Amino acid sequence: MSSPPKGVIYDQGYRPYEGRFGGRRAALWTMIWADFQRALGIKKSGWYKFGLAFLLALIVIPAIFLAFTAYLLNNLQQVGQLELRLFLSAYYDWTNTWLLLLSAMIASDLLCNDRRYRVLPLYLARPIESYDYLLAKSAAIFGFLFVVSLVPALGILATKVFLSENAIQFLGTHGRDVGATLLSSLIYPVFYGSFAMAASSLTVSRNYAFWGAVGSVILSGLIAASLLATHNDYLSLINFSQIVAGAKNALYGVSANEWVRIFSARIETTLPSLDPWVYAGAYIAFVTACASVIYSVYRREGL
Amino acid sequence: MIETQGLTKRYDAATALDSVTMKVPEGSIGLLGENGAGKTTLIKLLLGLLKPTQGSARVLGMDITRQSLELRRRVGYMPEDDCLPLDVTGMDFVSRMGMISGLPKTAAVQRTHDVLYLVGIGEERFRPLGTYSTGMKQKVKLAQALVHDPKLVLLDEPTVGMDPKGRDEMLQLIQDIRKKMGLQLLVSTHLLGDVERICEAVVIIRSGQLVAQGSLKELVGDAAESLHLRVAGPVEKFVDSLRTDGLKIESVGNLLTIRYENDSIYETIMKRAAESGVQIRRMEREAPSLEDFFIKLHTEEDKNVIAS
Numbered sequence: 001m002s003s004p005p006k007g008v009i010y011d012q013g014y015r016p017y018e019g020r021f022g023g024r025r026a027a028l029w030t031m032i033w034a035d036f037q038r039a040l041g042i043k044k045s046g047w048y049k050f051g052l053a054f055l056l057a058l059i060v061i062p063a064i065f066l067a068f069t070a071y072l073l074n075n076l077q078q079v080g081q082l083e084l085r086l087f088l089s090a091y092y093d094w095t096n097t098w099l100l101l102l103s104a105m106i107a108s109d110l111l112c113n114d115r116r117y118r119v120l121p122l123y124l125a126r127p128i129e130s131y132d133y134l135l136a137k138s139a140a141i142f143g144f145l146f147v148v149s150l151v152p153a154l155g156i157l158a159t160k161v162f163l164s165e166n167a168i169q170f171l172g173t174h175g176r177d178v179g180a181t182l183l184s185s186l187i188y189p190v191f192y193g194s195f196a197m198a199a200s201s202l203t204v205s206r207n208y209a210f211w212g213a214v215g216s217v218i219l220s221g222l223i224a225a226s227l228l229a230t231h232n233d234y235l236s237l238i239n240f241s242q243i244v245a246g247a248k249n250a251l252y253g254v255s256a257n258e259w260v261r262i263f264s265a266r267i268e269t270t271l272p273s274l275d276p277w278v279y280a281g282a283y284i285a286f287v288t289a290c291a292s293v294i295y296s297v298y299r300r301e302g303l
Numbered sequence: 304m305i306e307t308q309g310l311t312k313r314y315d316a317a318t319a320l321d322s323v324t325m326k327v328p329e330g331s332i333g334l335l336g337e338n339g340a341g342k343t344t345l346i347k348l349l350l351g352l353l354k355p356t357q358g359s360a361r362v363l364g365m366d367i368t369r370q371s372l373e374l375r376r377r378v379g380y381m382p383e384d385d386c387l388p389l390d391v392t393g394m395d396f397v398s399r400m401g402m403i404s405g406l407p408k409t410a411a412v413q414r415t416h417d418v419l420y421l422v423g424i425g426e427e428r429f430r431p432l433g434t435y436s437t438g439m440k441q442k443v444k445l446a447q448a449l450v451h452d453p454k455l456v457l458l459d460e461p462t463v464g465m466d467p468k469g470r471d472e473m474l475q476l477i478q479d480i481r482k483k484m485g486l487q488l489l490v491s492t493h494l495l496g497d498v499e500r501i502c503e504a505v506v507i508i509r510s511g512q513l514v515a516q517g518s519l520k521e522l523v524g525d526a527a528e529s530l531h532l533r534v535a536g537p538v539e540k541f542v543d544s545l546r547t548d549g550l551k552i553e554s555v556g557n558l559l560t561i562r563y564e565n566d567s568i569y570e571t572i573m574k575r576a577a578e579s580g581v582q583i584r585r586m587e588r589e590a591p592s593l594e595d596f597f598i599k600l601h602t603e604e605d606k607n608v609i610a611s
Contacts, residue, residue: 014420014421016484017451021405022407117385118384121352122386123403125350125375125379127372128375128403302353
């Protein structure tokens with residue numbers, strides 16, 4: 001008779017850990033990935049997912065529309081070829097507002113809750129540097145927004161490449177536009193992301209942070225619009241959106257709202273257009289100011 | 304386990320910690336002090352979360368300023384405050400903390416299950432932390448401090464906000480962790496009873512200064528035992544006769560407290576009770592406690608203040 005099978009212990013309970021420990025880079029990646037997943041809406045409420053899907057749709061639909069317009073215009077020989085940069089510039093102008101809303105939504109969710117529930121000491125008690133916490137948040141927010149703004153733009157680019165006679169030649173000719181697209185997909189997330197983070201660092205309420213960020217931009221636009229009559233183009237920089245739009249226009253080498261030529265060459269635009277270096281300086285100053293606000297708030301929190 | 308040399312932390316107008324020099328042995332150590340004494344500041348300094356204004360410290364042989372990353376890999380921290388994100392499950396939160404501490408994902412998940420089971424969190428681990436009771440939240444805080452297999456755990460007021468049953472469970476859990484896992488513990492609290500139950504030695508801080516440290520036996524040993532009596536009959540005559548025998552007595556009505564010297568005191572008490580016609584309704588011997596030591600400390604300090 002064979003002996004009965006011996007028992008097998010599947011759960012030995014708590015044991016000391018004898019494996020390898022990852023370094024600071026592994027810890028940083030864990031935080032970035034967790035925040036990225038959170039931004040994506042994973043394990044978030046239905047309302048968050050709905051809001052996210054809605055905003056993503058509002059960002060993608062213009063890209064689809066512009067790609068379709070490029071396709072249609074390509075077949076209307078009498079209109080001629082319109083530059084790629086006009087389509088890409090239009091895309092960023094049309095999705096500017098939705099990117100702002102998305103930035104405010106994500107930043108307020110990722111930053112406010114941790115301070116509201118005082119989770120920071122638990123992160124800081126881990127083997128990470130004190131600035132790693134903000135580094136991870138920034139990387140997740142900027143990374144997410146970068147992907148969201150780049151992919152639809154690449155769709156427009158791909159459509160134009162597809163419609164061209166020689167793809168390689170087309171890309172070679174429009175190298176500047178490709179570079180401008182990559183950079184624009186970076187400057188918009190950094191601009192709105194840092195502003196949303198600054199607004200979120202000033203309050204523990206997600207709602208206040210969201211509406212504070214959005215309301216500030218709207219207010220700045222209204223103030224700038226009310227000062228248009230002074231015909232001082234520098235006052236247009238009071239409108240926060242104008243700073244990043246101006247920087248984007250400088251990258252593409254277009255003037256403000258030049259993309260309207262897609263629909264009618266007869267439409268004139270008289271929006272302000274300053275020297276590119278002015279926009280670059282204003283952009284850097286704005287982002288630096290936001291970073292200073294974030295740093296000073298979190299320094300008080302113990303970072 | 305912990306060594307400090309002139310450790311000082313000053314903020315703009317206040318000195319939170321003033322030149323603390325101590326050497327804490329391995330084991331389960333209580334960090335005692337009133338609210339605002341500097342306990343949490345000391346813990347944050349030892350964790351490397353704050354930079355000292357002056358002085359130095361070593362924890363587990365590592366310098367707190369130069370080796371803070373490596374130090375925090377080997378130390379677990381259970382803060383006093385409510386510090387859990389309410390919209391994340393216990394499982395997700397503890398495993399994330401484990402991964403940030405350097406555990407690979409698989410190990411972090413496995414160890415999360417192990418420590419949550421150890422602290423008594425069952426299927427609730429898959430619910431959001433916002434649905435947990437205070438006691439469960441304290442257990443999750445403890446679990447996140449243990450998940451990465453630290454050598455030393457710093458517990459800041461581990462029983463705060465808990466009901467008596469929950470406190471008892473938490474203290475028992477801490478004792479079990481100390482015995483079964485062999486962890487070194489530094490328990491910061493203002494509750495003397497907690498320290499007496501789970502600690503072997505004590506460091507006492509007041510107004511940022513170290514006022515006493517040593518094993519419980521060393522500190523409490525100085526305090527005398529007492530006999531508490533409840534009597535009926537001519538109390539004053541009884542008390543006077545005991546005083547003539549050289550006994551130190553405090554009386555409040557028919558309740559007497561006699562300082563215990565040696566066992567011959569019983570014979571004296573019985574003899575004098577019989578002579579005085581007093582009935583002894585109750586007699587209880589009370590061992591010295593940390594509270595007695597604290598009272599003695601306070602009394603000596605008050606005397607010094609008055610003298611100066």
